[in-house]
Amino acid sequence: xxxxxxxxxxxxxxxxxxxWTVLWLTVLTIVLSWVFGLAAALGQRSDLTSVRxxxxxxxxxxxxxxxxxxxxIVYFGMPQLGVRMSPYMAGVLALGINSGAYVAEIVRSGxxxxxxxxxxxxxxxxxxxxxxxxxxxxxxxxRIILPAVTNEALSTLKNTSLLSTITVVELTLYAQxxxxxxxxxxxxxxxxxxxxLALTTLLTQLAAFFERRFARLY
Amino acid sequence: xxxxxxGSLLKLRxxxxxxxxxxxxxxxxxxxxxxEVVSIIGASGSGKSTFLRTINAIEPxxxxxxxxxxxTFDFDSTSGQHPSERDLQALRSRIGMVxxxxxxxxxxxxxENVTHAPVRILGKSRAEATEMAExxxxxIGLYDKxxxxxxxxSGGQQQxxxxxxxxxxxxxxxxxxxxxxxxxxxLVHEVLMLxxxxxxDGMTMxxxxxxxxxxxxxxxxxxxxxxxVIGEQGPPGKMLRDPQSPRLRQFLHSILHDDLxxxxxxxxx
Numbered sequence: 001x002x003x004x005x006x007x008x009x010x011x012x013x014x015x016x017x018x019x020w021t022v023l024w025l026t027v028l029t030i031v032l033s034w035v036f037g038l039a040a041a042l043g044q045r046s047d048l049t050s051v052r053x054x055x056x057x058x059x060x061x062x063x064x065x066x067x068x069x070x071x072x073i074v075y076f077g078m079p080q081l082g083v084r085m086s087p088y089m090a091g092v093l094a095l096g097i098n099s100g101a102y103v104a105e106i107v108r109s110g111x112x113x114x115x116x117x118x119x120x121x122x123x124x125x126x127x128x129x130x131x132x133x134x135x136x137x138x139x140x141x142x143r144i145i146l147p148a149v150t151n152e153a154l155s156t157l158k159n160t161s162l163l164s165t166i167t168v169v170e171l172t173l174y175a176q177x178x179x180x181x182x183x184x185x186x187x188x189x190x191x192x193x194x195x196x197l198a199l200t201t202l203l204t205q206l207a208a209f210f211e212r213r214f215a216r217l218y
Numbered sequence: 219x220x221x222x223x224x225g226s227l228l229k230l231r232x233x234x235x236x237x238x239x240x241x242x243x244x245x246x247x248x249x250x251x252x253x254e255v256v257s258i259i260g261a262s263g264s265g266k267s268t269f270l271r272t273i274n275a276i277e278p279x280x281x282x283x284x285x286x287x288x289x290t291f292d293f294d295s296t297s298g299q300h301p302s303e304r305d306l307q308a309l310r311s312r313i314g315m316v317x318x319x320x321x322x323x324x325x326x327x328x329x330e331n332v333t334h335a336p337v338r339i340l341g342k343s344r345a346e347a348t349e350m351a352e353x354x355x356x357x358i359g360l361y362d363k364x365x366x367x368x369x370x371x372s373g374g375q376q377q378x379x380x381x382x383x384x385x386x387x388x389x390x391x392x393x394x395x396x397x398x399x400x401x402x403x404x405l406v407h408e409v410l411m412l413x414x415x416x417x418x419d420g421m422t423m424x425x426x427x428x429x430x431x432x433x434x435x436x437x438x439x440x441x442x443x444x445x446x447v448i449g450e451q452g453p454p455g456k457m458l459r460d461p462q463s464p465r466l467r468q469f470l471h472s473i474l475h476d477d478l479x480x481x482x483x484x485x486x487x
Contacts, residue, residue: 121321121380123276125335125387126311128303135334139325 007187011178018174019195025092025170026157026199032096033156037103042133044108055104062101068162070094075166091163099156106148110141143214150207154200161196171195226285227252227391227422228273233282233293235265235272242268243279244446252390255423257433257454260443261469266426269443270393273424274313275306287312287390311339314384314392318399320376322368328355328379329364332386340387347386354382358412374405378412385416392416394425430473434458442466 036058043055062070074097075090085093114137122132164173175192179185228250235243242265250256258266271277273284278301279293286309291301301309322331332351336342342350355361358378360371368376377397384392394413398406410429414436417423427433433440433454440457442450442465450457450466461467 115319115321117317117319117321118323120276121315121317121323121383124274124310124313124315124317125384126307126339127335128307131338135338136323140323143325 011188011191014174014178015171015191015195018169018171019199021168021170022157022160022196022199025088025095025160025163025168026153026203028092029095029099029156029160030153032092033099033103033152036097036100037107040100040104041107041111044104045111059101059104062098063105067095067098067159068165070098071162071166087163087166087168091160091166091168095156095159095163098159099152102152102155103149106145106152107141109148110145111137113144114140146207146211146214150204153203153207157200157203158196225251227254227287228424229285230273231283233269233272233279233284235268235277235279242446243272245282246446246448248441248448250391250422250424252422253420254439255417255421255437256425256439256441257437258424258426258441258443259428259430259433259469260441260449264443265446266443267395270315270395270424270426273391273393274310274315275301276310276315278306311335311387312389312391314381314387314389316377316380316384316392316394316397318396320368320373320380320400322376322380322383324367324369326368327365328360328368328371331368331379332383335383336386351382351386354385355379358382372405373401374408377401377405377409381409381412381416391422391424394423394427396426396428398427398429428473430458430470442469 040055040058043051044059046052046055071091071094074094075085075087078085078090118136118140119132122136123129127136160168160170161172163170164176167173169177171192175188179188182188226249228248230246230248233243233246234241244265246269248256258269260266268277272279273286275291281294283293284291289305289309291305291309293300322328323334326334329348329351332354333344333347336347336350337344352361352364355364358381360375360379360382363371363375368379371379381392381397397413398409401409406429410432413423413425414432417436425437435454437454439451440454441448442457442461442463444450444463444465450461450463457466458470461470
């Protein structure tokens with residue numbers, strides 16, 4: 001017990017900082033993934049063949065290749081083309097691009113679930129297509145896809161551990177550093193797992209709160 | 219473009235519409251005077267619904283011209299004067315349309331369903347739009363339901379709200395596309411009563427319907443659609459009692475026979 005209290009006071013602040021890093025990396029990645037995801041989902045419904053093609057290619061490529069390789073392409077590959085980024089920026093960009101493809105598929109399924117009549121009744125009153133999408137369709141889509149979006153957010157949070165491979169000091173890399181100095185892999189990996197668990201639980205609770213709020217609107 | 223409609227509110231000339239290789243409307247001419255109630259009957263697939271949908275340009279016509287109120291729309295692709303999306307939006311905002319499946323918005327309350335368009339399209343203040351919407355909901359007997367979700371209403375109530383939503387835009391013309399077809403038989407009456415009271419108020423109406431008694435009692439004219447053209451038209455009494463073409467006679471026979479067997483089943487005959 002004494003030992004545990006001692007460990008917490010020694011390593012606790014470092015883990016807290018690392019957990020904070022995971023949290024903001026996750027939030028930025030989620031925001032970015034929604035931008036990419038919404039663009040790709042709407043792009044798939046575009047009248048322009050080129051836009052549809054680009055959206056389909058993006059989703060196909062990202063879903064068909066490992067996230068780790070995508071991270072390596074952005075962080076190690078891009079500098080060869082003259083684009084250099086900090087590991088944090090490269091990490092958020094790569095994970096955002098990755099998650100965006102899954103968000104796009106989620107949004108697409110949500111859009112398909114809304115009956116065509118919802119759009120028609122809005123157009124018939126004189127609304128533009130953009131206004132119809134914004135005020136009639138997307139609010140309904142959000143409610144339908146919330147559970148799937150929560151899952152994707154959880155994946156995103158856990159995927160930030162992949163960024164340990166490109167020197168982002170988040171939980172996983174921080175633990176690895178401690179382990180190489182203390183030779184206590186069991187203790188520290190368990191500790192890291194528990195912190196991830198705490199963060200994902202927080203996220204799930206937040207999502208449940210939003211689901212309740214949306215449910216009340218109906 | 220301003221045009222003299224010679225007393226007509228709506229004037230259609232040679233309206234055509236195809237879906238792929240299938241020509242659904244094969245040249246429709248129609249003049250509708252203000253205050254007229256025109257019922258459109260015909261077998262399924264004859265183009266009735268598509269016709270209504272070309273009038274408010276949810277499915278714009280491929281060719282032909284249309285004059286509504288003081289505006290003319292030329293859908294001929296050759297003239298290069300295709301109406302812009304903005305023009306079509308303005309047109310739609312002045313024509314009310316009610317659908318078979320109500321299509322109320324489930325994420326908004328009954329009241330919000332009715333105020334949404336007046337606020338965002340006509341630029342009315344929320345207070346003004348609410349006052350008007352409450353008046354309309356009062357008229358259809360659903361004032362008490364104004365803060366509930368439309369999904370909690372019966373089909374007939376939902377359809378009445380859909381009519382109120384269209385009326386809130388103060389349209390000059392109302393289109394009804396088989397609005398009672400999805401309703402349970404006992405709910406049809408309340409919707410037809412509301413439509414009849416609108417007609418009595420002088421609203422110009424075009425309706426696709428299978429309710430022959432409503433077509434006979436309320437409309438000023440009946441159109442019989444047949445393979446994408448108007449096969450026969452005239453005053454309802456004459457049309458329905460004394461059909462000229464064999465097709466109309468056959469159609470009426472099948473419908474009335476249907477009614478009769480329903481009535482028999484219900485012990486009414």
